[in-house]
Amino acid sequence: MTNAIRNTGARKLLLAALATMSLIGSLPAQAAGETVEVFKSPYCGCCGKWVEHMRQAGFKMKVTEVKDVIAQRERLRMPTSVASCHTAQVGKYVLEGHIPAEDIKRLLAEKPAALGLAVPSMPPGSPGMEGSQSIPYNSLLVKADGSTSVFAKH
Known part of the structure; x- marks a missing residue:
């Protein structure tokens, strides 16, 4: 193999790596432009941990x-059937409970016709509810009529 061919291959690999890093690097930047307002009790520690998860x-x-x-x-207008310990708003969407930040980023990127996302209750292992135990849980897409579908499985 000549140096020219090798250099061309290395150049393509470098450009592909830079493009990938650019995409990955843009995710936090997109989130950084979004303000999430959370409504929480002053006495709820797990809500504060979720806020920190979102900041990070x-x-x-x-x-x-x-x-x-x-x-x-x-x-x-978030249904009681998906209630948790805090409610938030980002853009036109309502957020209920301990939703992982990556799900919210996906919601904002995909912009589905929906009221928002919810993680009902307070599942152990969800953001802000970390500890020695963890259980499987779902992030639900909540439609304007209150119906839900699974948005992400965790």
């Missing part, structure tokens, strides 16, 4: 401590 993923977080999280959930 590149989201700007606005924390609004409220006495009545249920009222915020109702105001944003």
